Amino acid sequence: xxxxxSLVASIGDEPILNGLSLHIPAGQVHAIMGPNGSxxxxxxxxxxxxxxxxxxxxxxxxxxxxxxxxxxxxxxxAGLFLAFQYPVEVPGVQNExxxxxxxxxxxxANGLPEVDxxxxxxxxxxxxxTVQLDDALLSRALNHGFSGGEKKRNEVLQMALLAPKxxxxxxxxxxLDIDALRTVASAVNNLRSPDRSFLLITHYQRLLSYIVPDVxxxxxxxxxxxxxxxxxxxxxxxxxxxxxxxx
Amino acid sequence: xxxxxxxxxGLKDPRWxxxxxxxxxxxxxxxxxxxGVGVTGGGLTTTxxxxxxxxxxxxxxxxxxxxxxxxxxxxxxxxxxxxxxxxGNVPCCVVIPMAGVGNLTIVNQATAPVGVALWGDINQPVxxxxxxxxxxxxxxxxxxxxxxxGNVTIQGVMSQSVCGVMDWTCQLMAPHAHVSIQxxxxxxxxxxxxxxxxxxxxxxxxxxxxxxxxxxHGKSYSEYDGTVWVSHGAHGTDSTQRNPNLLxxxxxxxxxxxxxxxxxxxxxxxxxxxxxxxxxxxxxYLRSRGLSRAGAYSLLIEAFIRDSIPTWSGxxxxxxxxxxxxxxxxxxxxxxxxxVK
Numbered sequence: 001x002x003x004x005x006s007l008v009a010s011i012g013d014e015p016i017l018n019g020l021s022l023h024i025p026a027g028q029v030h031a032i033m034g035p036n037g038s039x040x041x042x043x044x045x046x047x048x049x050x051x052x053x054x055x056x057x058x059x060x061x062x063x064x065x066x067x068x069x070x071x072x073x074x075x076x077x078a079g080l081f082l083a084f085q086y087p088v089e090v091p092g093v094q095n096e097x098x099x100x101x102x103x104x105x106x107x108x109a110n111g112l113p114e115v116d117x118x119x120x121x122x123x124x125x126x127x128x129x130t131v132q133l134d135d136a137l138l139s140r141a142l143n144h145g146f147s148g149g150e151k152k153r154n155e156v157l158q159m160a161l162l163a164p165k166x167x168x169x170x171x172x173x174x175x176l177d178i179d180a181l182r183t184v185a186s187a188v189n190n191l192r193s194p195d196r197s198f199l200l201i202t203h204y205q206r207l208l209s210y211i212v213p214d215v216x217x218x219x220x221x222x223x224x225x226x227x228x229x230x231x232x233x234x235x236x237x238x239x240x241x242x243x244x245x246x247x
Numbered sequence: 248x249x250x251x252x253x254x255x256x257g258l259k260d261p262r263w264x265x266x267x268x269x270x271x272x273x274x275x276x277x278x279x280x281x282x283g284v285g286v287t288g289g290g291l292t293t294t295x296x297x298x299x300x301x302x303x304x305x306x307x308x309x310x311x312x313x314x315x316x317x318x319x320x321x322x323x324x325x326x327x328x329x330x331x332x333x334x335g336n337v338p339c340c341v342v343i344p345m346a347g348v349g350n351l352t353i354v355n356q357a358t359a360p361v362g363v364a365l366w367g368d369i370n371q372p373v374x375x376x377x378x379x380x381x382x383x384x385x386x387x388x389x390x391x392x393x394x395x396x397g398n399v400t401i402q403g404v405m406s407q408s409v410c411g412v413m414d415w416t417c418q419l420m421a422p423h424a425h426v427s428i429q430x431x432x433x434x435x436x437x438x439x440x441x442x443x444x445x446x447x448x449x450x451x452x453x454x455x456x457x458x459x460x461x462x463x464h465g466k467s468y469s470e471y472d473g474t475v476w477v478s479h480g481a482h483g484t485d486s487t488q489r490n491p492n493l494l495x496x497x498x499x500x501x502x503x504x505x506x507x508x509x510x511x512x513x514x515x516x517x518x519x520x521x522x523x524x525x526x527x528x529x530x531x532y533l534r535s536r537g538l539s540r541a542g543a544y545s546l547l548i549e550a551f552i553r554d555s556i557p558t559w560s561g562x563x564x565x566x567x568x569x570x571x572x573x574x575x576x577x578x579x580x581x582x583x584x585x586x587v588k
Contacts, residue, residue: 088532
């Protein structure tokens with residue numbers, strides 16, 4: 001599914017990723033934990049094509065397709081989805097209209113006819129129920145004035161709607177109360193399937209109690225320094241990152 | 248009859264307009280039957296214009312309109328709700344008294360310079376939408392005296408014009424009079440678009456909001472020059488000015504001149520101006536969901552525009568046409584570049 005080899009990336013003159021390698025097979029959920037500033041969010045932004053980051057070497061393949069050669073929209077259409085840590089507010093763009101545009105862009109890329117408003121409402125109803133987003137937020141401007149929890153639900157709504165092959169969830173648990181966390185985790189778990197993979201980026205083991213990963217990685221200074229099973233997250237929670245770097 | 252005692256903002260010496268047409272003496276103004284002057288719309292009546300100059304000699308409008316070389320003048324009395332479409336091919340000025348008007352849309356498609364003057368005492372809710380979508384110069388000017396019960400919404404959109412000016416002068420006379428000005432400059436090539444406003448709060452507890460937005464492209468120029476005057480005794484005035492500008496090219500320029508003159512206590516006035524480009528983060532966010540590079544870019548421009556005029560009170564189809572035309576004009580399929588190699 002996702003195969004990253006020796007990825008080196010920087011912002012300005014500051015190197016963030018220093019030869020990171022990561023392989024996520026189809027159907028698996030991987031989690032990356034790490035201290036602040038270790039490059040976790042940078043990894044997600046580089047994979048989704050943020051314009052501020054420059055990749056100087058390495059590769060990232062999604063089912064054999066080189067993501068780094070694609071524009072951000074082409075990566076999305078190739079099946080990559082990033083749930084943003086800080087979803088961007090876009091005043092003036094209605095949420096539902098945006099969702100329909102994104103949905104139709106994916107249908108078009110898959111050779112399917114675009115849907116009208118009625119058919120789109122049908123397509124949206126399932127994901128809406130899953131994330132329990134207030135209907136009123138559909139007619140508001142995209143993320144504009146949404147609470148932290150509403151923004152995260154809206155991210156997961158987009159993920160459920162666009163049905164990506166590979167979803168990266170960047171601190172999907174931050175800003176969520178416990179009920180919202182359960183809802184979001186349940187929505188993610190519902191989307192788990194043999195042909196879909198997830199990469200969870202988080203600071204806290206708590207998320208991993210709700211979305212149980214197959215593999216846990218610890219990232220420090222732009223590289224993966226330790227890989228293990230979910231037990232590793234519990235150990236880090238108890239002993240801190242110093243233990244990882246010392247061991 | 249209204250006779251503004253306040254100075255009318257900035258059009259006494261518009262040399263940049265004079266080059267578009269030779270000056271015409273006022274006495275050459277003729278009746279609206281002159282061929283080439285096109286004014287159509289439901290419920291309109293027209294009368295010879297001599298009355299205008301009897302009433303207004305030496306006042307704001309002759310000063311403002313003379314430089315356009317208005318060879319012909321049309322006096323138009325609109326119905327309570329109507330659309331006036333200007334389609335002439337000779338310079339003219341159209342004078343519209345606003346008494347009794349509820350909802351007025353003016354669509355200017357004239358191929359010659361056109362001046363529009365709106366004036367009158369307003370003691371009722373009024374909305375005026377002016378849509379200019381042609382390369383010919385245009386000058387729209389108002390002198391509205393807003394009294395008790397007066398609630399004025401002015402929407403002015405200029406697109407394509409090589410030289411366009413909307414000059415809104417309003418005097419808020421009685422308590423709770425309200426004026427809302429929503430302006431939109433859609434600049435292309437070498438267009439120069441100006442919105443000037445002179446709002447004078449004379450009565451207590453009067454309120455006004457101004458939002459004038461511009462989108463710049465090519466080497467276009469946009470200027471907002473707005474003055475809010477709060478007279479002695481106009482306590483409780485609440486007046487705001489906002490002027491956000493979106494520049495799409497490095498050659499486009501925007502100038503903002505908000506001014507406050509406050510001679511009363513206990514007033515709330517504020518102004519703010521911003522200049523920005525299309526946000527890289529917003530653009531990337533939309534693209535990360537599969538929207539095309541050019542499509543997302545266009546969507547963000549449209550969002551900026553729609554956010555300025557959330558409810559278009561005039562002819563929606565005409566507004567959509569102007570908006571679509573503009574987005575098409577500034578669309579660039581090669582905008583941006585592949586960011587991450």
